[in-house]
Amino acid sequence: MQKIYVIYSDNVGCPGDVIDSDIVIEANIDIQEKEEAENDKGLRYAHWYEEKDTEYGFQYHYLSTTNA
Numbered sequence: 001m002q003k004i005y006v007i008y009s010d011n012v013g014c015p016g017d018v019i020d021s022d023i024v025i026e027a028n029i030d031i032q033e034k035e036e037a038e039n040d041k042g043l044r045y046a047h048w049y050e051e052k053d054t055e056y057g058f059q060y061h062y063l064s065t066t067n068a
Contacts, residue, residue: 003050005031005049006047008046009044047065050063
């Protein structure tokens with residue numbers, strides 16, 4: 001099953017093409033599952049990612065950016 005996640009931001013550029021799960025924890029990136037996502041801070045852009053289980057652990061692969 002494909003899991004989609006979102007990162008809200010005021011920057012039009014995505015935080016990265018591929019983000020490792022340990023970086024998400026270390027950098028305290030607020031990545032939210034699509035079904036439960038809330039843009040509490042009213043940020044302008046939504047960066048969409050697909051979660052993939054790779055040989056390096058979980059990674060989030062960039063899909064697209066939309067207006068939030």
